[in-house]
Amino acid sequence: MTKFKLSYRFKQKVTPYIFILPFYLLFITFMAYPVVFSLIASFSKWNGVREMEWVGLRNYVNLIQDKVFLQSLINGLVMFLMYVPAMILFALILAILLNKPNIRFKNFFRTAIFVPYITSGVAIAYIFMLIFDSKFGLANKALTSIGLPAIPWLSSILGARFVLGLLVTWKYMGYNMILMMAGLQTIPDSINEAAKID
Template sequence: MSKKKDIDKYVPYLFISPFYILFLIFGLFPIVFAGILAFNKWDGLGEMRFVGWGNFIRLIHDADFYLSVKNTLIIWAVGTFPMLFIALVLAFMINLKFVKHKELLKAIFFLPNITSVVAVTILFGLIFSNLDGLANSLLQFLGLAPIKWVTSTFWVRIVIALINIWMYLGYNTIIYLTGITKIPNDYYEAAIMDGATNFQIFRHITIPQLKPIILFTVMMSTIGGLQVFSEAQVLVPQGATPEGGAMTIVYYLYNTAFSNNDYGYGSAIAWALVIIIMIFSLLNWYLTTYRIKGE
């Protein structure tokens, strides 16, 4: 009887073990192995050669890495802040009493978020094609000169940012809309009785009440924005360079590790990206913990 009790005691752990086994194989092991690779030089086939801090010293002096960071930050800034602002406005407008079919609108806005990134990027690539894309056709119809969207350092960043805006606008709109519905109606009713306009209500009630949610979406959008890869890789599949504007940090990491077979230096780039994300996360934590509570 005691043996059966001992077996029963371990049965729950048996049922939850698949998650931990998969996490160890596909989660923890890659992190630990990347940490080891960062201090070695390895082409994926031969023996590892320990180089100490050599990969990180190389990273500090790598001009292409800094250009990839610059590209990533520009794409993040252009694609994140306008998207979050538009999402906040849309959420406020959908929540207005005279707007009908709210559930249908939420489903429509959320659809891009569950669409394949590759499919969306291919579609945007057709729209912003250098030769006969819809965007250039429209420009020529208006009597303007066509733009080399994909090969232009400036415009390719804008196109990638537009892809991110289109894909994640609805997701953040739903988050803001959920937060707005939790704001007590008494605030809005009192403001309406005082003769406040919708703009005043939006500025003085909705935004202050949503500050924690806004900071959360900024942090999550920042973490995602700093890891842009598929959009750039599909939009500019060959010949992408840091100077070209489409070479993001993750794209540069991918080319270094999997195209040039320099896995040690690629791991160092990955850890540099982790540090950059941690800096932005700590900044958001500081704003959330001290600035809001200080008010």
């Protein structure tokens, strides 16, 4: 009886760990190990094949002097400031509009706005490259047909940034809209009522 109890207890203790083991095995192999490896490699001279050679902070010193790296940091920040506020604002407006009770074809609008999110990034990249091609693209055709000058979208820094921001906004707007709709639905009606009365 005591033996049975002991083994039952032991089982009770071990089972949870077995249940989470598959994830942690993968986590250690494909996440923790590579992260630690990256950290060590960042202090070393390593070409991917030969032995690592410890060089201390030299890689980091090189990095902060690297013009391309610094520019990429700025680019990242510019892109962030460009599309994040715009996307959140658009998503919120759309969510509010689609949350109105008397709007019909809600399902159609929601699907239409959400569909870019499920589309593969590769396909999206190519279709945007084609649409914003400076010579053969649809965007410039639309501009020139109403008498505006064509814009070198992808060959100018500003144009390329704009197109990239547009692509990201286009792809993730529907996703953010869905999140906001779910958020709006948790707001109690009494608050809306109060605002309307005011």
